Amino acid sequence: MSTTAVTPLTTADAEILIAAARRAAQATGVPVSITVLDAGGHLLAFRRDEKAVLISGETSTRKAYTALQLNAPTADLVDLVRPDGPFHSLPTALDRPLLFIAGGIPVHRDGHLIGAIGVGGGAPEQDHSFATTALKDLS
Template sequence: MTLQDAMDRAAAGIAKATEMGVPQNIAIVDAGGHLLHFSRMADAWLGSIDISIRKARTAALFKMPTAAIGELSQPGGDLYNIEVTNGGLVSFGGGLPVTDADGRVIGAVGVSGGQVSEDVAVAQACVG
């Protein structure tokens, strides 16, 4: 994923968040989970900066939405306590992998600052 692609995705997310009236933090990472671009809207929660980055990283490292990780990491589940690995993961909605035309994961987006459903809606706008 190029920097321009990441910036375009963040702009789409900002437009959706603005439409919803929910200030958001939006992180875009490359396929390895390394931060490529970050945007923080005015009045977005400061505590959500780290959450958005970790959501993006989680989605990239495991090539699946963070909400799916959450389902698999419930007590008794195969991935129980996975969120304490890899320097801290996030296991609730708002992180989505970004794929290319061939279905390969080329990065991920993480959004935080609203209710989980709002974060997911903005992340979906970023992914397109």
């Protein structure tokens, strides 16, 4: 049985993600906040555009945390927490900063979860698009 080490998400990786998400958001004129967490849920990088609404800093962080903890894009989780969904009580059952709004995406390397990115400030679909675009710049 061989064990292959997976390179963790680095601060350099986080800066690549922040820059790529900012470019995508700026191209549409949407001011955003962007959070990048490592696999342990620790902050690696954060950026809030000057004109982004203040709450976007909190929402970007919660989206990243939610994507990391559930290893799924937050866009894919929205229906699960609706009143008739299987996880409807999850947002209030845990004392954790979960947020089930599109804009959080887990980051994988070699099939392993190494962190997450969260974007807040635009419409949920825009935030999801900016985060997805950012992942394309990370190789």
